[in-house]
Amino acid sequence: MRITLASLICALLLLVVFGTSVYFLYRFGPGAVPRPAFIRQAQLETLTLAGLYVANFLALAFSVLLPVDSLSGEIDSGVIQTIASKPVSRSTIVLGKWLAFLGMATGYLLLVTLGVVLLVRLFTGFVPPHLATALPVLLLGAATLLTLSIAGGTRMTTITNAIVVFGFYAIAFIGGWIETIGALLGSDAARYIGTAISLVSPVDAMWRLAAHRLQSPLVQQLPGPFSSAAVPSAAMVVWAVGYVIATLLAALRGFRTRAL
Secondary structure: OHHHHHHHHHHHHHHHHHHHHHHHHHHHOHHHOOOOHHHHHHHHHHHHHHHHHHHHHHHHHHHHHOOOOHHHHHHHHOHHHHHHOOOOOHHHHHHHHHHHHHHHHHHHHHHHHHHHHHHHHHHHOOOOOOHHHHHHHHHHHHHHHHHHHHHHHOOOOHHHHHHHHHHHHHHHHHHHHHHHHHHHHOOHHHHHHHHHHHHHOOHHHHHHHHHHHOOOHHHHOOOOOOOOOOOOOHHHHHHHHHHHHHHHHHHHHHHHOOOO
16 A cells, blocks of 8 residues: 555655646747747657656566565565455465556556656657557566566565565666667677567567657658667567566466475
8 A cells, every 4th residue: 555655745746846847848848939840850859768768667666566575575474365265266375466566566557658758749749659559568578577576475575575676677777778789789699688588578678669669760860869770579468568577477487386
C-alpha cells in the first residue's frame, strides 16, 4: 500500500512538473515563436519522448517494487504458511499474485504515459503517432521486471531480490546504449554485444522499440537522445514474451519446491 501511494505521488509530481514545463515552453518560450513545421514536429516529438522516458522509468520501478516483498516477506514472516495450508495450490498463489500485480502495473503505466500524452495534447495539440502499438511494448518491458521480481522472491530475501532485479534493468540500459553507439559508429562488434545483453535483459529494447514507433519517419532519421540507430526487431518482442513466460514458469517451480 505504501509503495502504491508513494508511486502515485511520484506520478502526480511528474505530471505537474512536466505539464508546467510544456505550458510555459510553448506559451512564452521558444515554442511560441513560429517555426517551420518539421522543426516544430521534431521539438514536440523529442519533448514527448522525454516525458515518456521518465514515465516509463517510474512504471518499471513500480513493477519491481510492488511485488518485491510479496513472496519473500510472507515467507520470512511465516504468513505464507497460513495461505499455503489452505486447499489452494502454490502455483495458484503465485499466478494469482502475478495477475493482480500485472493489472496494477498496467494501470500505473497507462496513468503516467497517457498523462504525459494528454498534457502535450492539451497545451500544444500534438499527439505522437502509433501510440496504440507502442504502449503494449512498454507494458511488456514492465511485465518483464515484474515477473523477475516475483521469481526472485521465491528464492531470495527482499533486499537482495530488489538489488538483483534493478541490476537486470541496469544491464539492459547499458546494453541498449552499447548497441546504439555501435550502430552510430558502424561497429558490428558493439552491436552484437548490445544485442546479446538485450537477450539477457530485454527491458531497454522494449523502450527503444516503443520510442521508435512514437517517432515520425522524418524525426527517425535525425540524431538525438532517442536515436533510431539500433531499433529492435519484431523477433525481440517474441523473445521478450517468451522471456516473461519462462520466468513465470521458473517462479511457479521455485515456489512449489521452496521449503516454507
